[in-house]
Amino acid sequence: MRKPRKSVIRLKIWKRERDKEVGGMTIKKLFEETFLAWMNGETAIHSDIVISSRVRLARNLSEIAFPHLLNQESGQKFMQLINEAWQKSEFKELKQMELVTFENLSALDRKILVEKHLISPNHAQSTAFYQGLLVKPDGSLAVMINEEDHLRIQCFLPGLQLEEAYRRSQEIDDALEKELDFAFDDRRGYLTSCPTNIGTGMRASLMLHLPAISISGQSGHIFHNLNQLGLTVRGIYGEGTEAIGNFFQLSNQITLGQSEEDINASLTTISQQVIEQERMLRESLREQMKYQLEDRIGRAYGILTHARLISSNEALTLLSDVRLGIDMGMIPRISANALNELVVDIRPAHLQKKAGSDMDAVSRDAKRAEVIREKLQTGEEES
Amino acid sequence: MYCEECKLRPATVHLAQMFNGQKIETHLCEQCASQKGAIIFGADHQLSIANLLGSFLGGNYGIQEARSPVQNSSCPNCGIKFFDIRQTGKLGCAQCYMAFEQELEPSLRRIHGNRQHVGKIPLRGGEKVLWRRQIEGLKQRLQEAVAREEYEEAAEIRDQIKNLEKRTG
Numbered sequence: 001m002r003k004p005r006k007s008v009i010r011l012k013i014w015k016r017e018r019d020k021e022v023g024g025m026t027i028k029k030l031f032e033e034t035f036l037a038w039m040n041g042e043t044a045i046h047s048d049i050v051i052s053s054r055v056r057l058a059r060n061l062s063e064i065a066f067p068h069l070l071n072q073e074s075g076q077k078f079m080q081l082i083n084e085a086w087q088k089s090e091f092k093e094l095k096q097m098e099l100v101t102f103e104n105l106s107a108l109d110r111k112i113l114v115e116k117h118l119i120s121p122n123h124a125q126s127t128a129f130y131q132g133l134l135v136k137p138d139g140s141l142a143v144m145i146n147e148e149d150h151l152r153i154q155c156f157l158p159g160l161q162l163e164e165a166y167r168r169s170q171e172i173d174d175a176l177e178k179e180l181d182f183a184f185d186d187r188r189g190y191l192t193s194c195p196t197n198i199g200t201g202m203r204a205s206l207m208l209h210l211p212a213i214s215i216s217g218q219s220g221h222i223f224h225n226l227n228q229l230g231l232t233v234r235g236i237y238g239e240g241t242e243a244i245g246n247f248f249q250l251s252n253q254i255t256l257g258q259s260e261e262d263i264n265a266s267l268t269t270i271s272q273q274v275i276e277q278e279r280m281l282r283e284s285l286r287e288q289m290k291y292q293l294e295d296r297i298g299r300a301y302g303i304l305t306h307a308r309l310i311s312s313n314e315a316l317t318l319l320s321d322v323r324l325g326i327d328m329g330m331i332p333r334i335s336a337n338a339l340n341e342l343v344v345d346i347r348p349a350h351l352q353k354k355a356g357s358d359m360d361a362v363s364r365d366a367k368r369a370e371v372i373r374e375k376l377q378t379g380e381e382e383s
Numbered sequence: 384m385y386c387e388e389c390k391l392r393p394a395t396v397h398l399a400q401m402f403n404g405q406k407i408e409t410h411l412c413e414q415c416a417s418q419k420g421a422i423i424f425g426a427d428h429q430l431s432i433a434n435l436l437g438s439f440l441g442g443n444y445g446i447q448e449a450r451s452p453v454q455n456s457s458c459p460n461c462g463i464k465f466f467d468i469r470q471t472g473k474l475g476c477a478q479c480y481m482a483f484e485q486e487l488e489p490s491l492r493r494i495h496g497n498r499q500h501v502g503k504i505p506l507r508g509g510e511k512v513l514w515r516r517q518i519e520g521l522k523q524r525l526q527e528a529v530a531r532e533e534y535e536e537a538a539e540i541r542d543q544i545k546n547l548e549k550r551t552g
């Protein structure tokens with residue numbers, strides 16, 4: 001009898017045989033290292049305020065039940081179709097992607113994917129063989145499989161570049177569509193599991209760092225106006241307008257009756273106004289509260305470079321101050337890449353992965369402080 | 384306007400729910416909204432969207448309505464009953480949109496207004512959509528020709544429609 005081969009990384013169930021192009025970047029890196037394409041903020045546009053752009057397209061097969069009704073049999077059929085579409089495709093970026101399914105991916109590894117924003121917390125609850133991720137190892141493209149929809153094609157890029165993110169995600173859409181019958185209706189557009197998403201099935205989002213808007217107490221008012229314009233704003237960490245670390249997600253609500261290009265263009269235009277507002281408020285903070293601001297930023301930097309125990313919330317809050325201080329030239333420059341990476345590095349699953357074992361709260365806070373100290377030192381550039 | 388729940392923070396989440404044909408508006412701050420499980424459309428909380436859709440469709444509020452034949456009719460593709468969609472706010476498959484077209488229409492209208500899709504058309508099946516749009520255009524012209532009593536022209540158009548319909552299968 002043949003012994004089942006235990007693969008080192010356990011998670012590779014489906015494999016493209018004819019593909020040797022993937023090269024050095026293996027799927028393993030996605031779980032063991034933190035850095036992803038969207039964290040590459042050094043040269044991206046407006047990347048001091050717009051951390052990343054994401055476009056997500058919801059697609060469903062017309063003949064197969066939506067994810068919440070899938071069972072062994074229909075799940076099997078579904079995975080065969082997806083696997084075939086992926087295997088057959090000649091499209092380069094799709095060929096570079098790897099298929100990971102959740103049935104033998106540990107809870108920790110699924111959390112790693114959540115912390116990298118590649119899958120949703122809901123999706124991470126899944127352990128079925130028909131749920132998973134088709135992902136490019138650099139994290140720029142990730143297709144959630146059987147989350148709320150059969151497929152959610154996502155592209156993540158640094159800075160403000162929704163148009164490019166849409167271009168790349170819809171290329172994957174085209175490539176998959178060569179093999180798959182996506183549910184589409186002339187009048188209602190792409191048919192989605194939740195009726196709120198029909199039409200383009202597209203959700204475009206920007207991850208924004210807005211410390212000055214928060215500090216100056218303008219967020220309630222500005223976010224209210226954004227809501228009026230048909231956009232959704234929410235805190236990425238923490239809840240609502242009191243977002244910890246001042247990271248906000250701005251995204252479109254409307255999916256029907258507007259083209260993808262129009263949605264992206266209007267989100268881009270509106271976000272430029274938000275960016276403008278944030279920049280103005282930063283300057284008026286500098287003018288009116290110079291010492292208070294410098295003090296606040298200096299203290300944050302001091303704590304982060306010397307603390308031995310630090311909680312996730314405190315770290316996120318102080319990192320926001322440090323980021324602001326760097327953007328305003330008040331403290332030594334640390335690369336945008338290092339800062340972006342750090343925000344993910346200090347989250348529980350990433351810390352645990354780094355430590356290699358389960359941790360109690362104190363050792364996690366200790367590990368977090370250590371990771372931050374190291375990063376702030378190595379990330380510091382010669383001035 | 385302040386949040387109706389905590390009365391402390393400004394209300395930034397505005398919910399309009401239809402309840403027995405009456406519009407009920409709720410104004411909350413985002414924090415209270417997320418605690419209450421209420422939902423901003425488009426955020427990633429599928430459960431609460433399902434709840435909301437359920438209430439859109441008239442379920443979920445403990446109001447027992449007589450089971451009409453529609454409630455018991457099921458989708459030919461996935462087998463789900465409309466009654467279950469009302470309960471859970473979740474459709475069974477893409478074909479449910481066609482199977483329950485009339486039943487879903489009011490709630491889809493409430494969510495999306497009268498809007499039509501103007502975005503991307505899939506390459507596959509896109510041809511069909513184009514043909515269908517062409518046929519609709521021809522049917523319009525046919526009616527106009529008949530109204531003008533241009534029967535020769537009408538016959539020509541009718542043949543064109545027949546040809547196109549053959550191609551679309």
Ligand SMILES: [Zn+2]
Nearest residue numbers: 386389412415
């Ligand atoms: Zn409130």
Ligand SMILES: [Zn+2]
Nearest residue numbers: 458461476479
């Ligand atoms: Zn169905």
